[in-house]
Amino acid sequence: MNAPRLADLTTTAVGGPASRYVKAETEEQLTRAVAAADDAGEPILIVGGGSNILASDNGFEGTVVHVATEGIHVVETSSARGSLVEVQAGHSWERAVQWSVQQGLAGLETLSGIPGTTGATPVQNVGAYGTEVSQTIDSVRAWDRQARELRTFSAGDLEFSYRDSVLKRSMEHGTPRYVVLSVTFRLLPQAVGLPVRYGQLASALGVEIGECAPLDAVRETVLRLRASKGMVLNPQDRDTYSTGSFFTNPIVEDPARLEALPDDAPRYPVLDAAGQQIPGATKLSAAWLIDQSGFGKGFGLPGSRNQQLDLDGESVAAGRAAVSTKHTLAMTNRGRASSEDLASLARTVRDGVEHVFGVRLVPEPVLVGMSL
Numbered sequence: 001m002n003a004p005r006l007a008d009l010t011t012t013a014v015g016g017p018a019s020r021y022v023k024a025e026t027e028e029q030l031t032r033a034v035a036a037a038d039d040a041g042e043p044i045l046i047v048g049g050g051s052n053i054l055a056s057d058n059g060f061e062g063t064v065v066h067v068a069t070e071g072i073h074v075v076e077t078s079s080a081r082g083s084l085v086e087v088q089a090g091h092s093w094e095r096a097v098q099w100s101v102q103q104g105l106a107g108l109e110t111l112s113g114i115p116g117t118t119g120a121t122p123v124q125n126v127g128a129y130g131t132e133v134s135q136t137i138d139s140v141r142a143w144d145r146q147a148r149e150l151r152t153f154s155a156g157d158l159e160f161s162y163r164d165s166v167l168k169r170s171m172e173h174g175t176p177r178y179v180v181l182s183v184t185f186r187l188l189p190q191a192v193g194l195p196v197r198y199g200q201l202a203s204a205l206g207v208e209i210g211e212c213a214p215l216d217a218v219r220e221t222v223l224r225l226r227a228s229k230g231m232v233l234n235p236q237d238r239d240t241y242s243t244g245s246f247f248t249n250p251i252v253e254d255p256a257r258l259e260a261l262p263d264d265a266p267r268y269p270v271l272d273a274a275g276q277q278i279p280g281a282t283k284l285s286a287a288w289l290i291d292q293s294g295f296g297k298g299f300g301l302p303g304s305r306n307q308q309l310d311l312d313g314e315s316v317a318a319g320r321a322a323v324s325t326k327h328t329l330a331m332t333n334r335g336r337a338s339s340e341d342l343a344s345l346a347r348t349v350r351d352g353v354e355h356v357f358g359v360r361l362v363p364e365p366v367l368v369g370m371s372l
Contacts, residue, residue, distance in 0.1 A: 006060065006368070010050035011115055011233060013241050014339040015368070016059030018045070023066040024090075027181050030067060031143045031150075034179050037063040038145055044175050045368060048090060048117030051233075052124070052243055053174075056369030057339045065179075067119055072099055075184060082107075082188045084138055089119025089180045093126075101215045105187035106194055107136040109218040110201065113226040115233050115244065119180035123167045124364070125160045129222055130197030132271070134160035138186045142167070142178040151178065162270060162283070163248045163364065174366040193218040200225065230326035242330040243365040246346055247286040250359050258282055260358065265289075286353075286361055290328040293356040295349050299323040301334070309352050316348050317341035323349065339370060347372045 006015025020042070024030035037044045043062030047053065069090035076084040083105055087096050096118050097108045110129040111121075120126070121133045122140050137160075140153045158165045170177035188194075192212040196202045204221050205213045213221075226232045230239030251270055252258055258267070266288050270281035291297075294308030300322030304313030313322070321341040324330035331346045346363065350372060354360045363372060 003064065006047075006050075006053070006055040006064070009047050009064070009066065010053045010055060011241065012054055012243055012337075012339075012342060013333050014057060014337060014342060015053070015055030016057045018060045018062065018064035020063040021066065022063060023068050025068045025070075027069060027088075030065065030069060030089075030179065030181065033063070033065045034143060034145060035148070037065070043173075046176060046179060048120050049092070049115050051115035052120060052365045054243060054342060054363075054365045054367050054370070055339060058369055060368060067117060069181075072096060077189070082186045084184055084186055086182050086184045087118045088182050089117060091118045093118050093121060097219070100185075100187055101219045104189055104191060104215065106190050106192065106215055107185065107187040108133075109193045109215050110196075110198070110222055112219045112222045113232045118183050122158060122160075122165055122180065122183055123171075123176070124163050125165050125168075127163070129201045129225075131194070132160070132162075134158070134165075136185045136187060138184045140167070140183050141181045143181060144178055146177050150181070153178075161272070162251060171366070174368045191215060228326065230324045230330060230332075238334050239324040239326050239330065239332055241333040242324065245286070245329040245364055246331045247290075247329060247350070247361040248364050249286045250284045250289070250361060252282050252284060252359070253280055257358065262292075265292075284359065287327065287329045289353045289357055289359060289361070290323070290349055293349075293353045295323055295328060295352060297323060297328055298325040299349075300345050301325075306352065308356065311348070311352070316345050321345045343367075343370055343372055 003018040003021035005017050007013050022033040024033050045060050045064045048067045067090040069088040071088040073086045075086050093116050097112050100108045110131040126133045137155050142151050144151045167178050193215050195210045202209050207213050234240045266285040268283040269277045270283050294306035298304050299313045300316050302314045302319045320337040324332050331342050350361045
């Protein structure tokens with residue numbers, strides 16, 4: 001099979017060709033492709049939905065393994081402990097969440113609309129609207145490339161933290177030691193979602209923080225909120241040609257750093273995998289920091305300007321890449337962007353925020369063949 005360009009496999013629509021490409025539609029094909037590349041000493045890039053990758057236009061000198069395994073299997077049903085549901089790594093995450101809501105199983109509803117595949121969710125502990133996927137994961141099956149064997153991780157083994165896990169920490173240059181094969185979730189059979197923890201979502205649902213709302217109402221509301229921010233994939237909307245949130249929300253543990261921020265800077269508690277607050281840690285809003293550093297929505301488009309830092313937006317990437325017109329966390333391809341255009345935009349935003357607030361933002365996507 002001719003190798004497609006990574007631009008065709010990623011939501012940023014940038015990236016050059018791979019030396020070799022394998023589409024794996026079964027677990028056996030997936031492990032065999034990975035083992036064959038390892039035997040040949042070739043670098044490997046694992047691609048699912050491509051929503052968390054920014055790849056160089058120079059391409060990838062190695063094997064791109066496209067995870068396309070699908071399927072949902074109810075392993076166990078218990079009225080007391082909930083249902084165990086195993087989802088194949090290549091299964092669309094959005095379709096998995098939709099299925100869970102249709103089945104009356106609570107736990108994933110606030111994660112509706114997130115692009116990508118199920119296998120990617122435990123790697124960076126995907127989260128949104130007050131929920132992290134670690135709160136529902138029971139176990140993860142993976143191929144251990146180093147030990148050359150199948151391995152099952154319990155939730156505790158994965159050492160989840162904010163946008164992080166053992167799986168993510170095992171990666172080198174975007175290539176994982178552990179290739180996720182399937183993820184098993186423990187979901188609750190009930191008509192209402194889990195208690196709402198996020199203020200904007202609670203307001204949109206008309207409930208108080210800590211209260212519950214019908215599963216389908218939570219899902220529909222989350223999809224509406226995400227769409228308003230350009231965070232639901234839409235081929236007709238250039239604001240969705242991105243990796244979603246490009247930067248993670250900074251975690252600050254230094255009280256002096258917090259005191260140096262304006263009083264109106266949003267501050268949030270940091271929760272562990274069990275949903276308990278971590279003492280001494282405070283999460284800041286990357287979107288707020290970006291906006292308050294002068295990088296407004298649409299920065300990078302013709303006519304845009306950062307008055308605070310005296311920067312002409314169009315000069316960064318000639319208008320080919322810009323901050324989303326709907327949400328300051330997304331770096332978007334406006335139609336003709338190169339990978340370096342997007343990197344240049346992200347670099348400009350990162351450096352500007354550090355100059356204004358002394359906080360260095362950390363990129364969320366995997367950078368392939370490039371750096372900021």
